[in-house]
Amino acid sequence: MERSPLAEWLDQIVCGDALELLPRLPANSVDLVLTDPPYFLDKLDNEWTPERAARRFYKSQAVFHLPPGMKFDPNQGRRMYEWYLEVSRELLRVLKPGGFFFSFSSPRLFHRMACAVEDAGFHIRDTFLWLYTQNQPKAMGVAHFIERMPLSEHTKQSLKERLSGWKTPQVKSCYEPIVVAQKPYEGTFLENMLQYGVGLFHTEVRIGQNMFPANVLLVEGVEETLDKYFLVPKPSVEERGAFNQHPAVKPLALCEYLIQLAAPEGAVVLDPFLGSGTTALAAHNLKRRYIGIEINPEYVAIARQRLQHFTPSLFGEC
Numbered sequence: 001m002e003r004s005p006l007a008e009w010l011d012q013i014v015c016g017d018a019l020e021l022l023p024r025l026p027a028n029s030v031d032l033v034l035t036d037p038p039y040f041l042d043k044l045d046n047e048w049t050p051e052r053a054a055r056r057f058y059k060s061q062a063v064f065h066l067p068p069g070m071k072f073d074p075n076q077g078r079r080m081y082e083w084y085l086e087v088s089r090e091l092l093r094v095l096k097p098g099g100f101f102f103s104f105s106s107p108r109l110f111h112r113m114a115c116a117v118e119d120a121g122f123h124i125r126d127t128f129l130w131l132y133t134q135n136q137p138k139a140m141g142v143a144h145f146i147e148r149m150p151l152s153e154h155t156k157q158s159l160k161e162r163l164s165g166w167k168t169p170q171v172k173s174c175y176e177p178i179v180v181a182q183k184p185y186e187g188t189f190l191e192n193m194l195q196y197g198v199g200l201f202h203t204e205v206r207i208g209q210n211m212f213p214a215n216v217l218l219v220e221g222v223e224e225t226l227d228k229y230f231l232v233p234k235p236s237v238e239e240r241g242a243f244n245q246h247p248a249v250k251p252l253a254l255c256e257y258l259i260q261l262a263a264p265e266g267a268v269v270l271d272p273f274l275g276s277g278t279t280a281l282a283a284h285n286l287k288r289r290y291i292g293i294e295i296n297p298e299y300v301a302i303a304r305q306r307l308q309h310f311t312p313s314l315f316g317e318c
């Protein structure tokens with residue numbers, strides 16, 4: 001029997017740079033891409049490491065303890081666009097016609113991500129909005145900057161009083177957009193589905209109280225009406241594991257929901273920025289095949305542990 005050119009990749013977590021590894025995947029072989037790439041906010045770009053993300057000391061700045069994602073740089077979006085355009089071109093090549101590409105993003109750089117995906121050749125079909133209520137507000141007051149100004153104590157004090165309550169322009173971020181892109185399909189939707197097994201949404205997948213799938217999603221109960229329409233059912237398995245120290249673990253329920261919507265049982269789900277392995281775990285739970293790529297060996301180890309069985313690397317250990 002002829003071996004599929006994808007066989008050696010299936011149910012593997014491969015350690016390496018997605019941009020180097022994706023070109024090795026066969027064209028038109030993957031059913032769904034679900035990924036949560038680096039958001040390109042400061043310290044969270046495509047070269048992030050746990051050490052770098054944890055390093056919070058900027059000696060040249062007045063404020064030392066800036067958590068990842070706080071520092072504003074207008075070039076972050078441009079850098080993300082250029083990098084994600086290259087990534088998206090490869091994903092377009094490996095996806096089957098009509099295959100979906102779900103990409104998490106940040107409210108601030110979502111526009112750049114969506115343009116990169118579209119410019120690579122995908123059709124943008126929708127945007128999911130994952131809503132949540134808890135997050136750390138990132139706005140900073142100005143008192144410590146005033147403190148460092150060469151002014152008299154009296155002037156500093158009156159400036160602080162005048163600007164009391166005024167902070168950097170960042171409200172609490174309470175949603176993440178998820179781009180819904182589709183590789184152009186061949187013929188009609190139906191013809192494409194019959195030929196490649198992808199291209200339609202399985203709308204019997206329900207959210208809330210037996211509701212038709214919507215593009216607003218919640219994974220924590222918030223309020224009766226919202227929950228009724230938008231709450232994604234929780235999977236039964238344990239979420240992340242105590243050993244999982246990844247700083248950006250996505251909810252398993254969300255990944256399971258998205259996979260069920262766009263890829264039938266047995267389908268191949270690719271995550272080129274696997275992190276701690278949530279996409280792979282979701283695919284595995286739902287009897288889909290997974291391919292995970294992750295650049296950081298520590299996260300690869302966590303992902304493999306979450307999958308609870310060791311999947312030897314195709315390309316040796318990092």
Ligand SMILES: C[S@@+](CC[C@H](N)C(=O)[O-])C[C@H]1O[C@@H](n2cnc3c(N)ncnc32)[C@H](O)[C@@H]1O
Pocket residue numbers: 016017018019035036037038039045046047048246248249250251272273274275276277278279293294295296299
């Ligand atoms: C936002 S995290 C993914 C988190 C994941 N969804 C989870 O639930 O654990 C993005 C991941 O992309 C990885 N990464 C960054 N640049 C990469 C690259 N060029 N190739 C592969 N992985 C990369 C980072 O190490 C990080 O773990």
